[in-house]
Amino acid sequence: NTQISGQGLDINKMDVDVLEQIHQMGGLQLVMPQAFAETDCGALADTGRTVVEFNLTGESVELPIMGGNTYNAMTFNGQVPGPTLRVMQGDVVQMTLSIPADEVTGHGNDMHASQMSAGNFDSVNPGETSQYCYIAESAGVFKYHCSGVHLAGMDQHVL
Numbered sequence: 001n002t003q004i005s006g007q008g009l010d011i012n013k014m015d016v017d018v019l020e021q022i023h024q025m026g027g028l029q030l031v032m033p034q035a036f037a038e039t040d041c042g043a044l045a046d047t048g049r050t051v052v053e054f055n056l057t058g059e060s061v062e063l064p065i066m067g068g069n070t071y072n073a074m075t076f077n078g079q080v081p082g083p084t085l086r087v088m089q090g091d092v093v094q095m096t097l098s099i100p101a102d103e104v105t106g107h108g109n110d111m112h113a114s115q116m117s118a119g120n121f122d123s124v125n126p127g128e129t130s131q132y133c134y135i136a137e138s139a140g141v142f143k144y145h146c147s148g149v150h151l152a153g154m155d156q157h158v159l
Contacts, residue, residue, distance in 0.1 A: 041133035044092045049135065051092045054085050058099050058107025058124065058146065074107065074146055082144065087136045094133045101127035107146050 045051055056076045063073050063080060076082030087093055097109045106123035124130040 039132060039134055041094055041131060044133045044135065045094075047092065049090060049092045050088065051094055051133075052087045052136075053094045053096070055096045055098070056082065056109065058097055058109070059103055060105070074105075076109075076144075076146075085144070089136055089139045091136045092133055093136050094131065096129060096131045097124050098129040099124045099126050109144060109146065 057078075059075055059078060061073055061075050061078050062070045063075075064070050073080050085093075095109060097107065099107050103126040106125045106128075108123045
């Protein structure tokens with residue numbers, strides 16, 4: 001399945017003649033759209049697009065719940081859900097994630113709107129800051145959540 005179009009292509013169900021025709025025409029070339037290909041903050045800042053900066057802090061806090069109880073939550077800026085981040089289609093999103101030095105665990109940030117590989121969203125350890133950029137090419141409403149390829153307990157963070 002493709003994330004952009006929402007359509008799938010099952011190669012096992014394709015007609016052999018169709019595959020041969022594609023081969024005869026030189027095959028398929030998959031090209032990453034330029035908007036998704038460039039992630040260097042400096043290069044994107046020089047494109048003339050509007051750069052929208054977001055600074056998030058990943059931290060564990062104790063929040064109240066109904067009945068007078070509390071729960072430990074992994075938060076962005078102390079909130080669950082995290083702050084709403086608004087941009088216009090075509091803007092450059094500059095995301096900076098900081099983790100306080102006294103935080104007990106690393107955090108990450110997976111922005112579904114970026115349509116980048118999860119490999120770009122590694123965990124940020126206590127006392128560290130990480131930044132990434134992308135062009136907000138796709139219109140819509142997208143979630144973001146704690147993530148990190150090397151982050152133990154990522155599912156617990158998301159929950």
